[in-house]
Amino acid sequence: MKLVIIGVVGTIVGCLLGVAIVAAGTMPEQASVQAENTDWVYDIMVIITGGIFGLVTAVLVAAIVIYRHRRGETRVAPPVHGHTVLEIWWTIIPAIIVIFFTAISWKALNDNEGGKADLAITVWGQQFDWKYDYPSLGLEQQSELVVPVGAKIDFTIRTKDVIHGFWVPAWRMQINATPGRETALRVTPTKTGSFKLVCTFICGSGHPVMGTDVKGSIPRRVRVVTQAEWDAWAAEAQAAAAEQASSPEGAAVSIFTKAGCGGCHAWTPAASTGGVGPGLDGLAGGDAEAIRQSITDPSATLVSGFGDIMPKDFGASLSPGDLDILVQSLAGGGA
Amino acid sequence: MNVFLRPNLARCLWVAPLTALIVMCLTLALRHLFGMTPIFDSEQMITVGYLGGVIGFLIGIGAFDTWFPWMLGAAERPDDHSAHGARSWRDYFRFNTDHMVIGVQYIATTLILFLVAGMFAEIFRAELAHPGQDFITTSAYNGLMSQHGIIMLLGFLIPIFAGIGNFVIPLMLGAPDMAFPRLNALSFWLLPLAGLIFLSAFLVGSFESGWTAYPPFSTRGPMGETIFELGVQIGGASSIATAVNFLVTIITMRAPGMTLFRMPLLVWANLATSALVVAATPFIAGSQFMNMFDRVIGTPFFEPDLGGNTLAYQHVFWFYSHPAVYIMVLPGFGIISEVISVMARKPIFGYRAIAFSSAGIAILGFSVWAHHMFASGMEPWLRVPMMITTMLIAIPTGIKIFSWLGTLWQGVLQMTTAMLFATGFIFTFVIGGVTGIWLASVPFTYHVHDTYFVVAHFHYVLFGGSVMTVFAGLYFWYPKVFGRHMSESLGRLHFWSTFIFTNLTFFPMHWLGLEGMPRRVADYDPSYANWNLFISISAFCLGAGMLLFVYNLLHSARHGKPSGSNPFGAMTLEWLVSSPPPIFNFDVPPRIVGGPYGYGIEGARHAMFPEPAPAETREQAHA
């Protein structure tokens, strides 16, 4: 009897604790349909498992308080070996609970991924930056992720080198970029604004700058805008791309941007502000061969104050022609 | 015989480098023979050099002194048992075939590795206390973090249970030793080698890819990655050899009358664990072989351009590494069952349910691996089946928890330090279990995968869970090893500091993960600064508490309160012999006449000796 009372009280207190956790708002801002579905599952799980936690803790603490051996006590414990009915119950009830969790999770999963997509975007991870392709706009290797609110967006995640993890906490969605294959993510943003974008998978010594807003890195954000704003942004971006393709200076900037250099280096012509590696504006008028070596073999000479963290494969990934253009442009102070 | 010729550590000093050198020269000769250029390949040299060194070390320590003559056809001689048992402290530093000596060797080695890996954690927690790069670089952080992970798992958690099992299980079974004593010693000596191999990676640039070593980051990383792969192979081999030994011992070496359902639950837990180790560990060996071939030979297992398949690595890896989680916690469950039943002076509640749930966890453990890969972009159809099995595995775990509560209820609880750790374990483990159920849910994992939430979850399971059981076990069996108690007052202090700071350290990590802090980062968003500072301070306090434990452990061996043979009034066989037990455990084989947990039952006995008992009996000790 004592056990039943303690158990019931413990379960209720535990559930209330769960409610309190949910009410306290432990999740970040909710900005997508997927976030709503996920949080619904989360809330239910927190409250029910809170009850289980409360039950176990209450019985545990009560047992210690009530049945602790006291000095001089000669009580003998009842030789109970088990209780079949009780054991069956504590197998069945958890089974029902976890099957219920599976069901609601499955439902949320289906709701997250259902329906036809309105927009497709390809996200490219690389050491240590993100790039975005907008196939419907004919835009490639953009440095900014801008999406319209309310659209069902299919993200295709790809990588140029190692595994990265694409995560937008406000959307509650993440998936790894896996070499050699495309991974997919469906998001339906419900809120406009600027949201944090995080790399979750360790991808090298620059991993932190690819994820959170650490000092010296450019903040990684996804910008959710209204459809009208998005259309305007798209037109602007297309115009900028066209202009860049036609000007000689643009060629260098375009190579610089596509290769992801701006993720770590500040360079005025490309309007990049990355602070992980040394700034490149001071290179104007410098020795072209030294610049070339610093790109193809970055470990050879290091600027003091900066570690040896630059990827070593730019010599292979940049075509010789592109490399020439880039080196000339860096050494020539712009064009 | 000269000290450098007898089988001992001194002989290793010259045999190991010599063997390494011979193997390296052979490799150079072979490369020359096949016309490979350049003749010198540093990755290959370091691989064969390490392997040669390991073999040379084993030759030096005397692991093959019996086997080599056998192979070459020397006449068999009966064993004179000269390599068996410890008569002085020196016997702990040689190739010793006594299971109790090996048990102590294991525990000492793993505790040292535990302190080393814990120190790594303190160093990078200091870096993380404040946002920005403070005193170690990102690479150094990644290296320390990876070392912390792999040494804690492969150098501490898995082998310390092998150590405790080694000491206790032959005693519990009523057997004189393990089934293969020489193999047992061999598997122990591989362990310090694995630890040293991991640590030596610091010399050439530590591995940075975390303990999971996902390619292609690991196949393209610095040379430390190759050393990591070697260390995993050596540690894995040690683990498999021990598991084979446990299985054969438990199956074939039970004293007369010891039927399966009279075995103590720790034996059941070890049986299930060993089966898991045997069936699962080769998969991590396989995954690291592939990584190593990619690095050393240049195979394109994980080069997508040449048809490589990086996702297959994750499948193979987790096919081991999920069962590994149960390898790290099932023996702990066994320890808890022992401690709780003895300390509650009450039979274990639902003996068969606990025994079968161990087996159930071991079997189900093989069907849940891909829940680590929900967000890795694996085959989408695999998600829901894995979610279902992962959810289901909570049921046998729940059965154990409820059975322990059933044992505690109405017991006469002796709140010793071991019991404090056992009950504290139940509290923290339930938190880890609950978040584990959440993580089984695919949509939720899509949010928190590879974040601090996951870090919090597995530290609750492995630190709040497994490490607590290790402490419970060490406090519980310490008197059996040394014949003396550890200090109870220091023990209590150690428990409370561990319990409080475990929660203070790891609980806030849940919030950080939910908010958006990814794991394995050397630097983070300044908005998380306060919680990180709090976590770091708690982690330092947690570490300080461990110093108390170390002091207690060392001090009590000489100065602890003498315990007699059966201080807790336990019924299982290890308590029916003297403390420390005699060499070969039993002068007379015991007969098992009843279940192991007949506490509080009039006249119940687990075992008896046909002739007068060699040590004081349970009744005398309890009086």
Next chain:
Amino acid sequence: MSAHAEHDHHGPAEYTYQPHPFGLGAVPLGLVIFLASEIALFGSFFLYYAHSRTILEYEWPQPGFHIPADATSINTAILVASSFTCEMVLLAIAKARRSAAIAWMVLTILLGSVFLGLQAIEYQTIGFLPTTNAMGATFFSLTGLHGAHVFLGLLLLTFCLIRLVRGHFSKERMTGLVVIGIYWHFVDVVWVILFTVVYLLPTHVI
């Protein structure tokens, strides 16, 4: 135990253990358990192979390459035959015919060596390397892992041969032979599976 009387050292007490369900002696049981883990080691490479072929729909063999199933089937027959000759060793010992046992053992070792030699020739003529592509990596690591097991088996058989020549085995004392026989059969069975999966499944079935 007799050692007890002969030596000063204190040996274990004399035991009759609880009978166990498998009835195998400790050494054969240990070997069987160890072989289970060997299956898992091969399994990890098979898992990689299966995952590539089913999920990635990786072509096997890759276009432009050939895996010679016909030539290797002769080699398979040789290895299977060596399993039988290995069993003959045990039979001969059981009938106390030592010279016959030695002859069978020598034949077993010869067959095993021929198998390895033919594999080596195949490696040289197959037309791709472990570094060529993922197919090469998988092919060479699976057959190479197996080859290493055959090599180890040959070493063990040679040790047995030495002991056989010296007359260490008898009907009562042949655990060493039985155990190595089990291992040799295992290597054989693995090869049959490997041959089916790596050589036959690609060219003849799919």
